Amino acid sequence: MTPTSTAPAPLTAPPADMRELVRELRYRHDQARCGGGPRATEQQHARRKLTVYERLDLLLDPGSLVEIEPLRTHRATRFGMERRKPPGDGVVTGWGTIEGRTVFVYAHDFRIFGGSLGEAHAQKIHKVMDLAESTGAPLISLNDGAGARIQEGVTALAGYGGIFRRNVRMSGVVPQISVMLGPCAGGAAYSPALTDFVFMVRDVAQMFVTGPDVVRAVTGEQVTHDQLGGADVHATTGVAAFVHDEEAECLRAVRYLVSLLPANNQETPPVVATGDPPDRRTEALLDLVPADPNRSYDMRRVIEEIVDDGEFLEVHERWAGNVVCALARLDGSTVGIVANQPQMVAGALDIASAEKAARFVQTCDAFNIPLVTLVDVPGFLPGTGQEHGGIIRHGAKLLYAYCAATVPRVQVILRKAYGGAYIVMDSRSIGADLSFAWPTNEIAVMGAEAAANVIFRKEISAADDPEGVRAARIAEYRRELMHPYYAAEHGLVDDVIDPADTRAVLTRALAVLRTKRASFPYAKHGNPPL
Numbered sequence: 001m002t003p004t005s006t007a008p009a010p011l012t013a014p015p016a017d018m019r020e021l022v023r024e025l026r027y028r029h030d031q032a033r034c035g036g037g038p039r040a041t042e043q044q045h046a047r048r049k050l051t052v053y054e055r056l057d058l059l060l061d062p063g064s065l066v067e068i069e070p071l072r073t074h075r076a077t078r079f080g081m082e083r084r085k086p087p088g089d090g091v092v093t094g095w096g097t098i099e100g101r102t103v104f105v106y107a108h109d110f111r112i113f114g115g116s117l118g119e120a121h122a123q124k125i126h127k128v129m130d131l132a133e134s135t136g137a138p139l140i141s142l143n144d145g146a147g148a149r150i151q152e153g154v155t156a157l158a159g160y161g162g163i164f165r166r167n168v169r170m171s172g173v174v175p176q177i178s179v180m181l182g183p184c185a186g187g188a189a190y191s192p193a194l195t196d197f198v199f200m201v202r203d204v205a206q207m208f209v210t211g212p213d214v215v216r217a218v219t220g221e222q223v224t225h226d227q228l229g230g231a232d233v234h235a236t237t238g239v240a241a242f243v244h245d246e247e248a249e250c251l252r253a254v255r256y257l258v259s260l261l262p263a264n265n266q267e268t269p270p271v272v273a274t275g276d277p278p279d280r281r282t283e284a285l286l287d288l289v290p291a292d293p294n295r296s297y298d299m300r301r302v303i304e305e306i307v308d309d310g311e312f313l314e315v316h317e318r319w320a321g322n323v324v325c326a327l328a329r330l331d332g333s334t335v336g337i338v339a340n341q342p343q344m345v346a347g348a349l350d351i352a353s354a355e356k357a358a359r360f361v362q363t364c365d366a367f368n369i370p371l372v373t374l375v376d377v378p379g380f381l382p383g384t385g386q387e388h389g390g391i392i393r394h395g396a397k398l399l400y401a402y403c404a405a406t407v408p409r410v411q412v413i414l415r416k417a418y419g420g421a422y423i424v425m426d427s428r429s430i431g432a433d434l435s436f437a438w439p440t441n442e443i444a445v446m447g448a449e450a451a452a453n454v455i456f457r458k459e460i461s462a463a464d465d466p467e468g469v470r471a472a473r474i475a476e477y478r479r480e481l482m483h484p485y486y487a488a489e490h491g492l493v494d495d496v497i498d499p500a501d502t503r504a505v506l507t508r509a510l511a512v513l514r515t516k517r518a519s520f521p522y523a524k525h526g527n528p529p530l
């Protein structure tokens, strides 16, 4: 943007009237919105990036941005900084609305010192963070910055310290959303890592602790920005929860996510009227999920059938695809869905999927979002890779997250639910409020073949007809312990249901659990296996 007003003459005597002062005020505000002038704006566009105000226009309801400290400048006096004091100091801070609900924002302006963070820049961010916390509204950051401002030295680092401390203080108090819209180095990457959801735009955003130049100098490795920390890299490291092809689409998705979340941890998410009947029969599930437990299907199709209007927002779609985590609505209210995905490693749990689901469960619990767990899990993925990678510790994260969650929790067992993985996937025994199973459920310590091979090993090897004995023992184990009503007879599921009633059963269960109260004995905080 170029200034719309011209520079007023310097005031030499007391002004004749207020209008003269207002003209100067308008000029100063216009200057502040220029962000380094038209050339810097052209360069920003040439990098396929929008400017900071263009972004805020897309994120917020029209005309709702209220900016604070647009005239703030830095106090640095070295390396020529004293000659360049752009108003705003490279970050726009303030608040606005999304669908009429207040959100606080800060957005780096890459056109000014590469969006780098100095002392004043940091203090502006601290101020909106404090306001978001004290008023109980979400905080959204639009990140396009080079990290600590090199010319300001340790005061810039201290500025980051103040952001990190606030990120953690606000964690679980108000939703924090980070949108990555440029090359984000150092602290500009670390602060987002402390927030609830990270969005990245492909080919435009990168996140790294140290940039390619430093990497080359230290390790000799030649990498591009994107190879080091592009959106496609972080879609699979678990750093980015959502990846989009362009900024406008990404900012629309941020608005949608905000619509699914409460403003803070004292509220529940907004309820949205739906034309989708709560008791709609989900007949398609009878064909979608094969009764044969060895045949695969796409769990995302199951979720689509169950939720309002078939609409859900998958989190971390490209990381640990063997578990699907998604936000959706059931009868108008937000729910968090955790589901095994039989299409990938038969839906077995492993290190990455346990970590992904644990984080999701914890996020939902923090923001009063009930949990629905759809189970079809053959167990934990076996092997040295997993054991040596610490599956015990990482798997325990999911166990811990579920056991600690006090939101309404409903489990539905579709087919396999074996061993430790069955317990971890929000079984009744770890605190699910209600548990239902389809008639295809197979809840057991392990599959019948594996079970028979362990407990009848001696008998089978001593038999004249080992295969005949093995088959008989497998059939016996299946008949005695793996029939679909065994868990129901023992009170470990609350009922066996027709799959076509799944949506109706879930909406009724969540309606009754809406007033659930749960608390834990006092602890300073728990000690999860991080």
Ligand code: HXC
Binding pocket: 113, 114, 115, 116, 145, 146, 147, 148, 149, 150, 151, 157, 160, 183, 184, 185, 186, 187, 188, 190, 209, 210, 211, 212, 213
């Ligand atoms: C001040 C900086 C800067 C910085 C870039 N600029 N980084 N100014 N402090 N850290 C300036 C450049 O001089 C340039 O100014 C403008 O920003 C644009 O930078 P370019 O390099 O031309 O842009 P680009 O090629 O797109 O590369 C962007 C970049 C790269 C990847 C961010 O500039 C880079 O690697 N910068 C260094 C990043 C870094 O190491 N940051 C410190 C991290 S430590 P002009 O005037 O020429 O336009 C940190 C500590 C926090 O953050 C603690 C973490 C735990």
